[in-house]
Each structure stands twice: as structure tokens, then as C-alpha cells.
Amino acid sequence: MEPEERFSVSASGLSPEVVALKPDFLEAMKEVGMPEKYIDLLLAICMQESGGRVEDVMQSSESLGHSLPNQIDKKTSIKQGVKVLWNNIKAIGEKKVEESEERLKTAVQAYNYGGGFISFMKPHDHKYSKSLAQQFSSMQAAIQGWGSYGDPEYIDHVWRYLKKANGNGAANVTGDFKKILDSILPFDGQPYVFGGKNPSMGFDCSGIVSWAYAQHGITFPSYTVTQWEQSVPVERSEAKAGDLIFFRGTYGAPDFISHIEFYIDETTMYGSNSSGVGYHNHTDPYWQEHFAGIRRLVK
Structure with missing residues (x-):
């Protein structure tokens, strides 16, 4: 063995x-x-x-x-x-x-x-x-x-x-998305703040994504439904680091697009949720139950 x-x-x-x-x-x-x-x-x-x-x-x-x-x-x-x-x-x-x-x-x-x-x-x-x-x-x-x-x-x-160290994922993120991710890594571990849109307020899920893009001159709204509408769908098999992973019904109506994070790899996402700002496992049963789709911002 x-x-x-x-x-x-x-x-x-x-x-x-x-x-x-x-x-x-x-x-x-x-x-x-x-x-x-x-x-x-x-x-x-x-x-x-x-x-x-x-x-x-x-x-x-x-x-x-x-x-x-x-x-x-x-x-x-x-x-x-x-x-x-x-x-x-x-x-x-x-x-x-x-x-x-x-x-x-x-x-x-x-x-x-x-x-x-x-x-x-x-x-x-x-x-x-x-x-x-x-x-x-x-x-x-x-x-x-x-x-x-x-x-x-x-x-x-x-x-x-x-x-x-020898695998794919967050430790090996490169290219333009690495710069975007690096913008928000300093806030890792901070608590989720509902309605938070910037470092002085703290961040909610849509706020941290919008703020990260803004640091690199990219305008993207800070409301999950609008973020969904202003991005295009991507198949799981085609997803790459920097795409956007969405969830529905984490609060509000069952079909309400209520949560967003950055897609990192087949198991990992990065953003702000109830456990704080950081890396999270989107294959956990809770997230799979509320999974809505992976999408991409076309700049």
C-alpha cells in the first residue's frame, strides 16, 4: 500500500x-x-x-x-x-x-x-x-x-x-485576474457587512466584486441581480479563474440571485459571505443547493 x-x-x-x-x-x-x-x-x-x-x-x-x-x-x-x-x-x-x-x-x-x-x-x-x-x-x-x-x-x-503547492487553484492565479484578486486579499478574514461597498464600510458579496474591478478601471454594478444581467453564461467545463459564480435563494425568494463570488477553480471561490472575506468551497452542499450559474464579465 x-x-x-x-x-x-x-x-x-x-x-x-x-x-x-x-x-x-x-x-x-x-x-x-x-x-x-x-x-x-x-x-x-x-x-x-x-x-x-x-x-x-x-x-x-x-x-x-x-x-x-x-x-x-x-x-x-x-x-x-x-x-x-x-x-x-x-x-x-x-x-x-x-x-x-x-x-x-x-x-x-x-x-x-x-x-x-x-x-x-x-x-x-x-x-x-x-x-x-x-x-x-x-x-x-x-x-x-x-x-x-x-x-x-x-x-x-x-x-x-x-x-x-503543485496543484491548480488560488495559489497559482496569474494574469489580469491576479491583479484584481490581489486588490482584495488584504481584507481577507474581515467580517461580512451587509450593504458594504468599500474598505471603510466593509464588504458584502456584490460590493467586494464591484470594488475589486473598480481598482483597475472596470465599472461593474454592486447589486447581484444587475451583475448577473451584465455578465454572460459560462459552462462549468469552460470556467476559469476570474469568472463569477452566482447563487440564488440564500436569502429572499428561492429564485432571487442573491450571492456572488469570484470563481477560482473546481472547488474554490473567493469573496465575502457569512463566514467572512476569504476563500470558500463552492462544492459544499449548501452552495450546491443554491448554485445558479457561472458567468463572465466581457469587458
């Missing part, structure tokens, strides 16, 4: 604040002997935890024994965050993690849940699945008497910033 594909990714959609922290991460990794191949993963975790916009960039305060979050500075937070993830990987086994991305996902989910998740996953050969992550969350919430425990969607949230 051949080993599973080894983990090799590049991070994209990172904020300037997170990118600026890369030297600090590399220094912390060197101190604990963590291989540099995990740098993009750590930056993706940092993006999910804080976007680099607070002092406790890795949200590490509580793992250091503080009763409240955001009690430490950036360097301390990074050192502790690196240590926690590296300890999780070693607890599963470095070689085993290297052989299986699903085991690495268990180590990353344990960054959010705590080390108990690694023990919970041992009977499953430490191979992550979302259903097991949800099961652990429900179990811990019941034990603690809380309404919820951790983030069962944590892997999806971190992996939206990661692309296979």
Missing part, C-alpha cells in the same frame, strides 16, 4: 500583518526544531486566529495558563503557538503526520480543541474527519455543560488559506 500524499502547500490570502510575522515564526520554529515546511500552515493558523491584528496573534494566552485571552505579546504568542502545534504533531508521530494530511489535520484541530482531541482520535489512527470533530465538540460541550465547544469547522477555516 503506497503512502498518502505528503503535505506540501503554499499559503495565500494572508493579510500584510500576518506576512510581516513570518521571520518571527521561523525563529520560533528553529528554537523547537520544527521543520520549515510547516511555515505556511502556521501562517494560515495565525490568519484564522487573529489575522495578525491583535497582540496575541496565535491566541495562545490560555494555553499558557491565563484565564483570559489576549494577555501576551506577539513574540510570546508565536512561540507558544508554534510549540503547541509542534507538540501536537510529535504526539501523533512526526513520520505518521508526514505520511498523512488527515493526521496533520488532527494535530491542527487539536490546536483549537486541546490535546484531548489527539487521544480521542487514537482509535481512528489519528485520521481526521469532520464528523469525528463534530462528535468531539458535542461530547465536550455536554461534559462542560456549555452550549458549544471549540470550532468544529476549524480545519475548513484554516485550509481555505492553503493550496497544494
Whole structure:
């Protein structure tokens, strides 16, 4: 039986604040002997935890024994965050993690849940699945008497910033669309704002698309129905990065064209929705249920 594909990714959609922290991460990794191949993963975790916009960039305060979050500075937070993830990987086994991305996902989910998740996953050969992550969350919430425990969607949230280094997709977007996408990547991680049309307001789905085009002299309305009307249909088999992917009935009437994002590849889109500005998976059942079509702006 051949080993599973080894983990090799590049991070994209990172904020300037997170990118600026890369030297600090590399220094912390060197101190604990963590291989540099995990740098993009750590930056993706940092993006999910804080976007680099607070002092406790890795949200590490509580793992250091503080009763409240955001009690430490950036360097301390990074050192502790690196240590926690590296300890999780070693607890599963470095070689085993290297052989299986699903085991690495268990180590990353344990960054959010705590080390108990690694023990919970041992009977499953430490191979992550979302259903097991949800099961652990429900179990811990019941034990603690809380309404919820951790983030069962944590892997999806971190992996939206990661692309296979040798694959197609967002990490390899080129040409004119790369310039348009680069215009909005600095806002990655910001929350969705209904009616938001610019950086000072925040962005909704149609607003971020319209604003991105405007930065390159392209006039495109900021209303989904009009955006649909002013673009032409494209077959899925012909879709390319930079096309527009539309959805209907996410609010309002079932047939109302209510959501738009930039199409990236066969699984990925980029835009602003209820989970914030960032990369999203348009093959998720929710989006497939509301899929309306892929279209192209003909300039």
C-alpha cells in the first residue's frame, strides 16, 4: 500500500500583518526544531486566529495558563503557538503526520480543541474527519455543560488559506485576474457587512466584486441581480479563474440571485459571505443547493 500524499502547500490570502510575522515564526520554529515546511500552515493558523491584528496573534494566552485571552505579546504568542502545534504533531508521530494530511489535520484541530482531541482520535489512527470533530465538540460541550465547544469547522477555516503547492487553484492565479484578486486579499478574514461597498464600510458579496474591478478601471454594478444581467453564461467545463459564480435563494425568494463570488477553480471561490472575506468551497452542499450559474464579465 503506497503512502498518502505528503503535505506540501503554499499559503495565500494572508493579510500584510500576518506576512510581516513570518521571520518571527521561523525563529520560533528553529528554537523547537520544527521543520520549515510547516511555515505556511502556521501562517494560515495565525490568519484564522487573529489575522495578525491583535497582540496575541496565535491566541495562545490560555494555553499558557491565563484565564483570559489576549494577555501576551506577539513574540510570546508565536512561540507558544508554534510549540503547541509542534507538540501536537510529535504526539501523533512526526513520520505518521508526514505520511498523512488527515493526521496533520488532527494535530491542527487539536490546536483549537486541546490535546484531548489527539487521544480521542487514537482509535481512528489519528485520521481526521469532520464528523469525528463534530462528535468531539458535542461530547465536550455536554461534559462542560456549555452550549458549544471549540470550532468544529476549524480545519475548513484554516485550509481555505492553503493550496497544494503543485496543484491548480488560488495559489497559482496569474494574469489580469491576479491583479484584481490581489486588490482584495488584504481584507481577507474581515467580517461580512451587509450593504458594504468599500474598505471603510466593509464588504458584502456584490460590493467586494464591484470594488475589486473598480481598482483597475472596470465599472461593474454592486447589486447581484444587475451583475448577473451584465455578465454572460459560462459552462462549468469552460470556467476559469476570474469568472463569477452566482447563487440564488440564500436569502429572499428561492429564485432571487442573491450571492456572488469570484470563481477560482473546481472547488474554490473567493469573496465575502457569512463566514467572512476569504476563500470558500463552492462544492459544499449548501452552495450546491443554491448554485445558479457561472458567468463572465466581457469587458
